[in-house]
Amino acid sequence: MRYRSALIVAVLFALAGCSTSYDPNAPMADPAEVRADDVQDWMDKVCGVIADAGTSAKQKPPSPGTDFAAAKTGIVTYLTKTSESLAAADKRLEELADGPAPGSKRLVKDLRAGAGQFKAAIDSSVATAQAADPADPTAFVATFKKLADDLQSAQTAADLDVKIRAEFADAQHKAPNCQKLTQAAPK
Secondary structure, three states, X not given: OHHHHHHHHHHHHHOOOEEXXXXXXXXXXXXXXXXXXXXXXXXXXXXHHHHHHHHHHXXXXXXXXXXXXXXXXXXXXXXXXXXXXXXXXXXXXXXXXXXXXXXXXXXHHHHHHHHHHHHHHHHHHHHHHHHOOOOOHHHHHHHHHHHHHHHHHHXXXXXXXXXXXXXXHHHHHHOHHHHHHHHHOOO
């Protein structure tokens, strides 16, 4: 489950240059005013926020073997830190909403919505994990297996109809933090 949760967060955040929709009514900037370097620098910051948020997912809880009480503590701590990391990323993304390209606000809004949806699932999982009884091994294992499935479903729901946004594709391919995310994404 630890690997699956980390994978879910990594996949969600690897989609930094993605969005779920296009807003034809969004104000258009004069292309002469939008510099490619500015968009690339901004996209690098966006991907950096996402990479930082994914760091907590890589900090897997220790494998406690058959010590279910230790497993519960480790998983609750891991999920709580991941939730806190997503909350911090949301705040930092909000600060980046006024990017240099016409679709910057929409991209940030979409990223925040996907991360928020995933954070809500993690928060729910924390409550479920806290309520799990390590004294009943069968129920305990079933609870944590269901948590892993629920987190996978939440990640899938957050990624519905995702596509690369053309106005950020070039910047995403050139920005160092975006390249790192792409390389780290599961194949």
